[in-house]
Amino acid sequence: MTAEVRTRSDRKRDAIIQAAKQAFQQYGVNGTSMDTLAELANVSKRTVYNHFSAKEELVMHLIKELWHKTMASIALSYDARLPLQSQLESLLLAEVELISGDEYLELARVAFGYFFYNPEKLKEEVANLSAQETVLHRWLVAARADGRLAFDNLDYVVKELSCLLKGHCFWPQLLKIEPPLDAAQRRTIATRTTALFLSHYAI
Amino acid sequence: MTAEVRTRSDRKRDAIIQAAKQAFQQYGVNGTSMDTLAELANVSKRTVYNHFSAKEELVMHLIKELWHKTMASIALSYDARLPLQSQLESLLLAEVELISGDEYLELARVAFGYFFYNPEKLKEEVANLSAQETVLHRWLVAARADGRLAFDNLDYVVKELSCLLKGHCFWPQLLKIEPPLDAAQRRTIATRTTALFLSHYAI
DNA sequence: TGTAAAGTAAACTGAAGAGTGTAATATGCC
DNA sequence: GGCATATTACACTCTTCAGTTTACTTTACA
Incomplete structure (x- = not known):
């Protein structure tokens, strides 16, 4: 769909987002710790925090991203x-x-x-x-x-x-x-x- | 509705249940700590644990009680x-x-x-x-x-x-x-x- | 090949919260 | 009054988790 992911940074970011989507949807936001999340994404916890300064930011990012994808309207x-x-x-x-x-x-x-x-x-x-x-x-x-x-x-x-x-x-x-x-x-x-x-x- | 609450123990139990119902419904089970709950019920935390050996037991009790009340059927x-x-x-x-x-x-x-x-x-x-x-x-x-x-x-x-x-x-x-x-x-x-x-x- | 940006591991802080132990106190029933 | 039982305050353990710090390594690109 979008151009292949470029830089390492982008790849990491993507892994974080994928892992978060999956984990939040399965265990819930509160049921997913940032440590677990980092592990699932094969990324260090610090890297997660480099991309998203807080858990809440990640959550909101996800919700908005998914919402827009979804709104490819009828x-x-x-x-x-x-x-x-x-x-x-x-x-x-x-x-x-x-x-x-x-x-x-x-x-x-x-x-x-x-x-x-x-x-x-x-x-x-x-x-x-x-x-x-x-x-x-x-x-x-x-x-x-x-x-x-x-x-x-x-x-x-x-x-x-x-x-x-x-x-x-x-x-x-x-x-x-x-x-x-x-x-x-x-x-x-x-x-x-x-x-x-x-x-x-x-x- | 039911006979007035008898013993002190029963009164305490009732206060716990009322407080839990209210708090769980408003803040959620995870959003309500046992300390908060005890405080809301005007009861010591130890008393809560004397009546319900774990949070989960309290939750299940509530759900079942409410369910039965609700099922006073059509x-x-x-x-x-x-x-x-x-x-x-x-x-x-x-x-x-x-x-x-x-x-x-x-x-x-x-x-x-x-x-x-x-x-x-x-x-x-x-x-x-x-x-x-x-x-x-x-x-x-x-x-x-x-x-x-x-x-x-x-x-x-x-x-x-x-x-x-x-x-x-x-x-x-x-x-x-x-x-x-x-x-x-x-x-x-x-x-x-x-x-x-x-x-x-x-x- | 050198360097800046990004990533990593691991230990740490600080807060919150479930559940326990205990010694002192209140209640209610004989 | 005396006695069993329930309640209380409070300090304590143990765990989980968000977010930080630090010292070190990898990557990419010029």
Whole structure:
């Protein structure tokens, strides 16, 4: 993807980040000591501190990096000529692929373990970063304007959809209560959720 | 509710439990030291250890106690004479009241923070304790047998309903991203979820 | 090949926190 | 009052961990 890692310094930095991602996601931020981390990265502890002046800095770096990678966003807009079913299904499937992807779940696990007892900080970050949750919004608004959907409360409806998706393929996986979904299961969820939704809101 | 606390020992024990519930829920198990806890309970640390031989024992005691209180279960069964809408709505409302109740959320927060990096232990406990998740199941099966609902996959459908409810009134509150819902909002969710569901599955 | 920047090992500091031991004190019941 | 039991204060051990210091080595590149 990016150019091969250049200098030794960059290679070390990368090893630290990889190890941290892996360890934080598995044992949590508090469950991973800087000594362990250095060992996992095959790097001296001092080197870790040369790259990241404190544990917190490393955590925040990770969360932001993963978040941006994750936000390589979904592009799909309403098309008046196509059936609702197929359009919405693609949209939901894309959303499902996103939130049940490893990268996303890893991010969520790290962020989660870190912010769970810092709700103020969490709210702040969430506000910053999720302001652009609008693909679904835009599609729904367009379909309504086109007279093919009827609903009064846009936000509620968006939330209904996202509850359905996340309840199936995000929360249980985040808690590791259920294994990740395979492609067929993901498609099923997109299909059935679309059907349920359109039964109620399509005109 | 229960008889007034008798002996001094019982009073102390109770103070410990109250303090732990409050502190664990607010700061997390790892964020609450036994010294702090003792202080909050107005009890010496030694007394804490006289009642609970280790922190872990206290945690497990709390989780189980809260779980049982919470499980004062919903009693409602299918009635062929009444409309589906009103029956299902009551059932969902009861479910909503349960999962957005303070006790339930407190339990969830403690358990959550504790089990987040112990998924095996979590799975085990969840399997033990949530075997009786069957009120909805039973109602849906009865309504289908009565020819008034049509669906193929019972578990999927139950999950659909519970995603909708939890996505609105459990997860966001658990993470403290959104404030607890008031009675009107809870009713709205029950009503709208019922409507969405019946549009698709009622005959 | 010389040198500056980066990395390393290992010992260290300081703080926090789980759990224990003990001797003195309070409570409640006969 | 007397006695068993629970509670208390507090000092103590042991461990873990974030972050630092130091003296030394490796790497890269000019």
